Amino acid sequence: MTVPEKIAGFIRSQDHFFIASHINPEGDALGSTISLCLALKAMGKDVVAYNVDGVPYIYEFLPRRELIISELDGIDTNKYNLLLLDCNEPERASLENKGFKNSLVIDHHLTRKDFGDIRWIEPGAPATGVMVYHLIKALGVEITKEMAVNLYTAISIDTGTFRYDNTTSETLRVAAELIDRGADPAEIAIRLYESWRYNRFELLVRMLKTLEMIDLSCCRVAITHITLNMFRETGTTQADTENFSNFARMIEDVDVSVMLRETEPLKWKASMRGKGRVNLALVASRLGGGGHKNAAGFKAEGSLENVKSRLIEVLKKDC
Ligand SMILES: [Mn+2]
Numbered sequence: 001m002t003v004p005e006k007i008a009g010f011i012r013s014q015d016h017f018f019i020a021s022h023i024n025p026e027g028d029a030l031g032s033t034i035s036l037c038l039a040l041k042a043m044g045k046d047v048v049a050y051n052v053d054g055v056p057y058i059y060e061f062l063p064r065r066e067l068i069i070s071e072l073d074g075i076d077t078n079k080y081n082l083l084l085l086d087c088n089e090p091e092r093a094s095l096e097n098k099g100f101k102n103s104l105v106i107d108h109h110l111t112r113k114d115f116g117d118i119r120w121i122e123p124g125a126p127a128t129g130v131m132v133y134h135l136i137k138a139l140g141v142e143i144t145k146e147m148a149v150n151l152y153t154a155i156s157i158d159t160g161t162f163r164y165d166n167t168t169s170e171t172l173r174v175a176a177e178l179i180d181r182g183a184d185p186a187e188i189a190i191r192l193y194e195s196w197r198y199n200r201f202e203l204l205v206r207m208l209k210t211l212e213m214i215d216l217s218c219c220r221v222a223i224t225h226i227t228l229n230m231f232r233e234t235g236t237t238q239a240d241t242e243n244f245s246n247f248a249r250m251i252e253d254v255d256v257s258v259m260l261r262e263t264e265p266l267k268w269k270a271s272m273r274g275k276g277r278v279n280l281a282l283v284a285s286r287l288g289g290g291g292h293k294n295a296a297g298f299k300a301e302g303s304l305e306n307v308k309s310r311l312i313e314v315l316k317k318d319c
Contacts, residue, residue: 001122002183008135009083010104018085021087023051023093024239024306027059027157029128032132033153034049034146035136037064039135054068059316064150081100081101082101083106088119089111089112104118104119108125108126108127109123127155127157128158130155132151133151149183149188155174156172156192200240203231219277222254224248226241245273246273256272258271267301268302269298273295283318287311
């Protein structure tokens with residue numbers, strides 16, 4: 001992967017940066033934000049790292065997570081250059097009403113708009129963390145243990161810890177170097193996958209009980225859902241559902257796993273995961289969402305049954 005000189009050159013030439021990523025941040029958004037923030041600080045830059053939703057508790061192990069602020073009181077964004085990571089529209093970061101000196105986008109998602117004065121988009125990159133890794137190296141900054149843990153976590157989350165089809169030999173080479181720099185794969189895996197609060201596990205059990213299998217002529221779909229009531233009864237929040245959409249994909253003949261979660265009464269967020277047979281990016285775009293071929297999502301309003309039937313209609317067309 002080659003880092004465009006216009007990105008590295010611009011960063012070298014400027015002093016004030018505002019790093020931000022998408023709402024409901026997961027490992028790639030957070031790890032990319034923190035590691036790039038540390039690298040720019042090491043270069044002596046003035047850096048603000050921001051996420052409107054802060055750091056969810058499951059990522060509290062990330063070193064230097066306290067760098068991420070979620071309040072902008074007293075910060076004049078106009079003096080900063082925006083570095084938008086792991087998303088490519090300011091709305092995704094809840095920054096649509098803020099002004100910036102310049103805006104740069106570093107992302108591996110397909111784009112719908114061409115926001116940004118300088119854009120570096122690599123739809124083939126498994127994680128934004130891989131792009132940030134190469135950027136930090138191009139900037140000549142030494143990768144510290146703190147950066148390595150954040151970047152390794154970023155790449156782990158987006159590759160299902162090196163199991164998804166976006167995992168390449170290059171991904172593993174980057175991961176290997178991060179291990180050499182101090183990231184501990186066993187410890188990070190335990191923090192990511194085996195450190196659940198009991199309530200979260202209870203929510204998973206409740207969700208799995210909602211499993212429905214739907215046979216379309218071309219593919220087999222597994223649908224699960226979580227209602228607001230289920231969150232309430234288990235004392236959990238939206239952040240606890242990270243990775244839940246992958247569970248039903250474990251079933252051998254399931255091609256598409258869909259998790260619907262209620263965010264407000266009759267408002268749903270759908271996360272879809274595939275195994276390569278259906279282009280979920282296309283399915284999601286038809287429903288007003290987006291994503292990658294095997295991991296995409298959309299939002300919908302209406303009753304659960306209504307949302308499901310709209311989804312099934314689109315799946316029938318696209319598979
Ligand atoms: Mn990502």
